[in-house]
Amino acid sequence: MNQTLFDNAPWAGGQPRLSVLIPFKGDDPCDLLATLGREPVAAEIVVLDDGTADAGLTDRVRAQIEALPLPARLVTLARNEGRAKGRNRLVSHARAGHFLFLDSDMAPDSSDFLGRWLNLIAQDDPPVAFGGFSLLQVEPRPDQALHRAMAGHSDCLPASERMAAPEKHVFTSNLLVRRDVFAAEGFDEGFAGWGWEDVEWGMRVARRWPILHIDNTATHLGLDSAATIAAKYEQSAANFARVVAAHPQVVRTYPSYRVARLLRRAPLRGLWRPMIKAYALNGLAPLKTRAFAMRLYRAALYAEAV
Structure with missing residues (x-):
């Protein structure tokens, strides 16, 4: 079997309103998990190790999940499945009515990051919403200067600008999706390698549901x-x-x-x-x-x- 599961103690009794879905391959998500665990909210976390095959990293992530007060599950894959299939697999473990796709190299920019998403769910029940990128917590480095400049120009846009082309600015780094929407439109597993599977998903979804953009940003720490x-x-x-x-x-x-x-x-x-x-x-x-x-x-x- 390709997957191994590890649940922390709160998982069995969890009744989440939001499932936070975090894939990683090689990156260490422990800092992000620790940050999310500080919010006492009705959320669960599902983490997917997409074939990293690093026993030391697996042990660190398991220890972090075990210490979380939020319900949390680690899904460890023996073989890499890729960005689209891996996220579809994450959804198969989620129990809430809304999913928040969050990349492992993101860092929430507010102390009530999950709380803001839950308030939006309670007030508007949006089919899809994107919270936005920032570079607020990234220390400038010469080897990342080009990526920083390009991201600042095209990715780190306020919600008012993103709404001009809502389907174009859909990225799985900070993306809220309602369960029924994802049941109708999952990620296309025909995509391979890097890029476009999330934007293509946004194009399909935009034909049937409105895509909301808000300013509830997370910093993209993984500049290249x-x-x-x-x-x-x-x-x-x-x-x-x-x-x-x-x-x-x-x-x-x-x-x-x-x-x-x-x-x-x-x-x-x-x-x-x-x-x-x-x-x-x-x-x-x-x-x-x-x-x-x-x-x-x-x-x-x-x-x-x-």
Whole structure:
């Protein structure tokens, strides 16, 4: 069997109104678990180790879960299942009427983070809501400067701006979903590698339910190096093609799609695309131009999919 379960003592008697669902692979979620455990609310936590195969990390997470006052379960997988399938598996263990998908490298920005979500559930019972990103708790590091600049420009947006394109700003890092919505629309397990499975899910859901955006942010602590960003973009090209095929009318409104279409007409992409990447990775170049080059590199990759 691929999964092993570990429950803490409060799990058996838990009657949660909110299930917090946290996947990880290699990252240590213990700090996040400790933070969430400080809120005395009607919530449970389900953690999925998606095939890390690190006995020491498993022991630390189990010890943290055992110490939590909130009901908590650890699901440990012997083999990696991936982002979409892993989150679908998390839902199969959830018992509440609403799910909060929260990445393991996030840190709530308020001491009543879960309480705010529960108040929203009590008042509005939203089908879907996204709380937002921030960088408030991240210490600046030179090797993460490019990611910080890019995230600040496109990801760390207030709710008022995200509502302009609600399905576009749906990420599983801080996402509330009602049980009946997820029962009708789960994550597409055809996605592989990194990227787009959550945005594609948002596109499907937006056809049937409103997507609410609020300001209940968590800091994204896991900023990447420039080389890691480039590698993730390279992984995501096939996923982008899958989204284009499923939702052409929506994707055509995105700037990344329009730029990719323009670049598709440009000759010799195999020659100039590596040069754009090299500039984006150059730590001595001005940060704004590096960020532009990285976005252009992503569009050049996506040109193969449009």
